[in-house]
Amino acid sequence: MIVGAVGATPYLLLSALLFSIGAAGLLIRRNALVMFMCVELMLNAVNLSFVTFARELDDLGGQVAVFFVLVVAAAEVVVGLGIIVSIFRRRPGATADDLSVLKG
Amino acid sequence: MVEWFVFLVGGAVCVAGAIGVIASKNSVHSALSLVGTLFGIAVLFVAQDAEFLAAVQVIVYAGSIIVLFLFVIMRLGVDRTEEITVDPLTGQRTAGIVAGVLLFVGLGTIIALGAVTGAPSATAEVDLAVPNVEQIAREIFTDYIFAFEITSVLLIIAVVGAVSLARLRRDAFVDDVSGDDLPESDEVTA
Amino acid sequence: MQDLIWLIPALPLAGFAFLVFFGKRLGEPAAGWLATAAVGGSFLATVGVFLSLRGEAEADRQYTQTLFEWLPVGGLQVDMGFLVDPLSISMALFVTGIATLIHLYSIGYMHGDPKFSKFFVYLNLFVFSMLMLVLGDNLLVTFLGWEGVGACSYLLISFWHDSEANASAGKKAFVTNRIGDFGFMVAMFFTFSALGTISYTGIVDASPSLSTTTATVIAVMLFIGACGKSAQLPLFVWLPDAMAGPTPVSALIHAATMVTGGVYLLARMNPVIAEAATWIPWMIAIVGAITALVAATIAVAQNDIKKVLAYSTVSQLGYMFLAIGSGAYVAAVFHMITHAFFKALLFLGSGSVIHGMHGEQDMRRMGALRKLMPITGVTFIIGWLAIAGIPPFAGFWSKDEILLFTFAKSPILWAMGFVTAILTAFYMSRQVFMVFFGEPKWDRPLAEAAPELAAEREASGVHEGHGVGPSGQIHPHESSWTMTLPLVVLAFCAAVAGGLNIPIWDATKHLEHWLYPVIQFDEADLSVATGTKVGLALLAIVGAASGLLLAVLVYLKRRLDVAHKVEQPLFAKGWYYDSAIASFMGGPGRKAFDAVARFDKHIVDGAVNAVASGVGQGSAKGRLIQTGYVRNYALAMALGVVVITALLLSKAVF
Numbered sequence: 001m002i003v004g005a006v007g008a009t010p011y012l013l014l015s016a017l018l019f020s021i022g023a024a025g026l027l028i029r030r031n032a033l034v035m036f037m038c039v040e041l042m043l044n045a046v047n048l049s050f051v052t053f054a055r056e057l058d059d060l061g062g063q064v065a066v067f068f069v070l071v072v073a074a075a076e077v078v079v080g081l082g083i084i085v086s087i088f089r090r091r092p093g094a095t096a097d098d099l100s101v102l103k104g
Numbered sequence: 105m106v107e108w109f110v111f112l113v114g115g116a117v118c119v120a121g122a123i124g125v126i127a128s129k130n131s132v133h134s135a136l137s138l139v140g141t142l143f144g145i146a147v148l149f150v151a152q153d154a155e156f157l158a159a160v161q162v163i164v165y166a167g168s169i170i171v172l173f174l175f176v177i178m179r180l181g182v183d184r185t186e187e188i189t190v191d192p193l194t195g196q197r198t199a200g201i202v203a204g205v206l207l208f209v210g211l212g213t214i215i216a217l218g219a220v221t222g223a224p225s226a227t228a229e230v231d232l233a234v235p236n237v238e239q240i241a242r243e244i245f246t247d248y249i250f251a252f253e254i255t256s257v258l259l260i261i262a263v264v265g266a267v268s269l270a271r272l273r274r275d276a277f278v279d280d281v282s283g284d285d286l287p288e289s290d291e292v293t294a
Numbered sequence: 295m296q297d298l299i300w301l302i303p304a305l306p307l308a309g310f311a312f313l314v315f316f317g318k319r320l321g322e323p324a325a326g327w328l329a330t331a332a333v334g335g336s337f338l339a340t341v342g343v344f345l346s347l348r349g350e351a352e353a354d355r356q357y358t359q360t361l362f363e364w365l366p367v368g369g370l371q372v373d374m375g376f377l378v379d380p381l382s383i384s385m386a387l388f389v390t391g392i393a394t395l396i397h398l399y400s401i402g403y404m405h406g407d408p409k410f411s412k413f414f415v416y417l418n419l420f421v422f423s424m425l426m427l428v429l430g431d432n433l434l435v436t437f438l439g440w441e442g443v444g445a446c447s448y449l450l451i452s453f454w455h456d457s458e459a460n461a462s463a464g465k466k467a468f469v470t471n472r473i474g475d476f477g478f479m480v481a482m483f484f485t486f487s488a489l490g491t492i493s494y495t496g497i498v499d500a501s502p503s504l505s506t507t508t509a510t511v512i513a514v515m516l517f518i519g520a521c522g523k524s525a526q527l528p529l530f531v532w533l534p535d536a537m538a539g540p541t542p543v544s545a546l547i548h549a550a551t552m553v554t555g556g557v558y559l560l561a562r563m564n565p566v567i568a569e570a571a572t573w574i575p576w577m578i579a580i581v582g583a584i585t586a587l588v589a590a591t592i593a594v595a596q597n598d599i600k601k602v603l604a605y606s607t608v609s610q611l612g613y614m615f616l617a618i619g620s621g622a623y624v625a626a627v628f629h630m631i632t633h634a635f636f637k638a639l640l641f642l643g644s645g646s647v648i649h650g651m652h653g654e655q656d657m658r659r660m661g662a663l664r665k666l667m668p669i670t671g672v673t674f675i676i677g678w679l680a681i682a683g684i685p686p687f688a689g690f691w692s693k694d695e696i697l698l699f700t701f702a703k704s705p706i707l708w709a710m711g712f713v714t715a716i717l718t719a720f721y722m723s724r725q726v727f728m729v730f731f732g733e734p735k736w737d738r739p740l741a742e743a744a745p746e747l748a749a750e751r752e753a754s755g756v757h758e759g760h761g762v763g764p765s766g767q768i769h770p771h772e773s774s775w776t777m778t779l780p781l782v783v784l785a786f787c788a789a790v791a792g793g794l795n796i797p798i799w800d801a802t803k804h805l806e807h808w809l810y811p812v813i814q815f816d817e818a819d820l821s822v823a824t825g826t827k828v829g830l831a832l833l834a835i836v837g838a839a840s841g842l843l844l845a846v847l848v849y850l851k852r853r854l855d856v857a858h859k860v861e862q863p864l865f866a867k868g869w870y871y872d873s874a875i876a877s878f879m880g881g882p883g884r885k886a887f888d889a890v891a892r893f894d895k896h897i898v899d900g901a902v903n904a905v906a907s908g909v910g911q912g913s914a915k916g917r918l919i920q921t922g923y924v925r926n927y928a929l930a931m932a933l934g935v936v937v938i939t940a941l942l943l944s945k946a947v948f
Binding site: 033034036061084 | 142149161204211212216258
Binding site: 023026027030096097099100101102103 | 920921922923924925928929932
């Protein structure tokens with residue numbers, strides 16, 4: 001198998017980086033679909049860290065967790081896109097900024 | 105040594121894709137960048153002895169979820185370029201970037217400082233001799249069987265939910281509410 | 295008998311309570327008889343307790359009865375209790391006695407008044423309050439009575455409150471009294487903080503431990519309180535105006551009882567005054583002497599029959615304060631008792647005259663009334679002789695005693711007292727001659743009989759009273775027995791009360807021996823030769839006689855025509871004291887009040903409003919955080935995560 005001495009830290013740092021990029025993207029973009037993609041990015045970052053820990057701790061539970069995260073992410077995407085479709089039917093060109101009725 | 109190489113290449117692809125997601129004007133470009141990231145993640149999974157997951161990642165995530173995204177993008181016509189140079193909310197962009205940076209710095213510091221504190225499992229050690237699929241299958245269908253069943257129910261619910269949310273309503277159905285529930289866009293202004 | 299102490303104030307209180315609810319139904323005159331019976335019963339109870347107290351040995355002459363714990367608050371333990379010792383029982387005796395007589399008198403005087411029963415409601419309440427003042431065993435019960443009599447005085451002065459002047463007089467009395475009340479309260483607070491107790495027995499026991507400064511402060515504050523209640527120099531303005539009330543009120547409250555409250559307080563607190571600086575008695579004496587003299591000069595020029603008596607009361611109260619200042623507590627109490635008798639008599643007599651003259655109060659319209667109102671005339675003359683200081687009537691003995699002590703303290707003060715005595719004789723004689731002797735001025739129309747009075751009345755738009763007949767005459771008549779009987783009783787008392795304390799032989803100094811346990815601290819030791827005593831007494835008689843003679847010459851025989859010089863405007867207008875106060879309050883006083891009101895409005899209220907508007911503005915700014923945009927909220931959440939990470943890090947690192 002592939003042998004290396006990378007350890008956990010670089011993978012975790014990468015995971016943190018991807019997560020931060022996803023968070024920043026979520027805050028910056030207005031388009032609903034792009035924001036959703038940023039969420040997926042964050043989920044993937046978390047998956048990566050799970051797998052890293054699984055290898056580090058010699059525990060298969062981490063990989064099982066990733067499996068379930070994947071399933072849930074899929075379900076979530078389905079429902080989320082359904083919502084987006086139904087919103088866009090009413091208001092084509094809606095962005096996240098259109099929800100401002102609760103302005104104080 | 106090899107793993108380092110793999111890690112660096114995979115990592116670079118991931119990061120490049122991530123930046124592409126958040127920085128593209130065109131949402132189709134964002135989706136494709138996300139595909140790149142997902143492939144990079146899959147490579148990294150393989151590097152960490154999680155072959156099954158790598159395969160699942162490519163099939164499910166890159167193969168179906170992104171396709172779904174692209175379906176919706178095309179359907180709704182939001183592939184038009186979005187005006188991203190100016191943010192209508194003042195300060196949001198800088199604050200967002202600052203928040204992201206600070207988040208990374210914080211997390212990074214925690215990672216660098218903290219030792220990995222978990223304890224190895226007694227029941228689920230990774231045995232590199234046995235194929236990964238078999239091991240994961242054994243885990244899912246014994247220890248995590250309940251979660252497995254629940255997630256399958258969840259998938260069904262998701263399907264039903266998506267269908268009911270996204271269907272077109274027609275006036276012919278007797279038990280239908282007249283019109284959609286959403287108010288007209290010009291009624292809801294601040 | 296000791297257990298019946300509570301009956302003394304309880305009976306008038308019961309009378310008050312009953313009459314409040316059923317007085318109107320009882321109507322005239324049953325309400326009056328009930329009230330008189332209540333106070334009469336109180337008098338009998340007082341006599342019973344007095345006899346029982348007399349039976350005790352001198353060292354044991356002190357009964358206390360505690361009804362209930364009134365204020366058990368931390369270190370302050372105040373009970374509703376009564377202290378019966380020689381001083382308080384003496385005061386209770388003449389208060390209840392004179393009050394009974396005046397209640398009887400009022401039945402006749404207030405005949406026909408639509409608010410008949412309400413009058414007796416207030417009178418009974420007043421007697422109750424006065425008894426609480428006198429019988430209380432601590433400063434707070436006395437203060438309860440003090441305030442009560444002040445309130446009743448207000449209610450009774452403005453009894454006929456349809457007239458603006460009467461209502462104002464009541465307010466003036468109340469406000470001026472209030473200034474005194476402030477002094478009393480502060481004295482009470484200081485006493486408590488210095489001695490830890492406000493009960494009289496406690497004060498007597500603990501007073502040697504008072505530092506001179508504290509005792510001086512307490513004494514000054516008590517003196518302010520006494521000035522307010524007893525109408526001494528700066529605060530006497532309310533008493534002449536209080537004559538707007540019905541005459542029985544003037545007799546009871548403003549002659550015999552309420553105004554003696556101040557003297558009683560100072561006598562009660564004499565242990566504290568003994569510990570105070572030596573200038574305190576001087577201050578009391580000087581204020582008393584000046585008040586006596588000034589009030590006497592004003593009385594000389596008054597034409598209203600009641601105003602003369604009002605200023606006379608102020609003057610006699612000045613004598614009592616002069617006595618206290620000279621260390622003659624017994625003489626002060628003695629004069630208080632004799633004054634109560636003859637002043638009440640004089641007031642009731644003047645009320646009888648007013649009643650007989652169908653409401654006319656100006657003396658220039660009276661004259662030669664002694665034939666038509668014989669009983670009133672004779673009793674009034676007895677009262678006159680008493681106040682003028684003609685032996686053997688009561689006034690001579692008490693006034694002489696005071697002047698003796700004053701001479702021992704300071705000849706100047708004695709001179710002031712002596713001149714006041716002459717003036718007292720003069721103006722009282724003037725009053726008697728104008729009212730009861732000389733030519734009648736009421737059997738002709740007003741313009742003929744008393745031209746200046748007619749001119750005055752025309753100028754101020756006052757019309758003739760309803761008692762005036764068709765051809766401008768008044769027909770005076772003697773009053774009913776309910777009014778003349780009290781006059782007779784009081785005349786008897788005024789005649790013989792001197793026997794209480796004839797100072798010539800030790801055996802006859804009954805009052806002094808009686809009061810000894812209470813007043814022992816401060817009674818000045820008199821080391822005056824007998825020759826001086828006799829000489830001063832003779833001088834006093836000569837002075838009184840000369841005042842009388844002068845009045846005879848001016849007003850009866852009309853030999854000397856100095857009336858106008860004597861009755862000069864300075865005296866008639868009360869040394870312009872009232873108008874000075876009015877212009878001060880209207881001028882600089884008003885400016886000060888407005889400044890305080892402005893301060894309150896802008897700074898005090900402003901501070902509160904500023905806090906409120908500050909909160910409003912702060913929240914208006916804070917409201918802007920709610921932009922309504924989801925992305926802003928997401929940003930806030932992200933920043934929150936950053937903060938938590940930082941916190942975790944700081945915990946881990948440091």
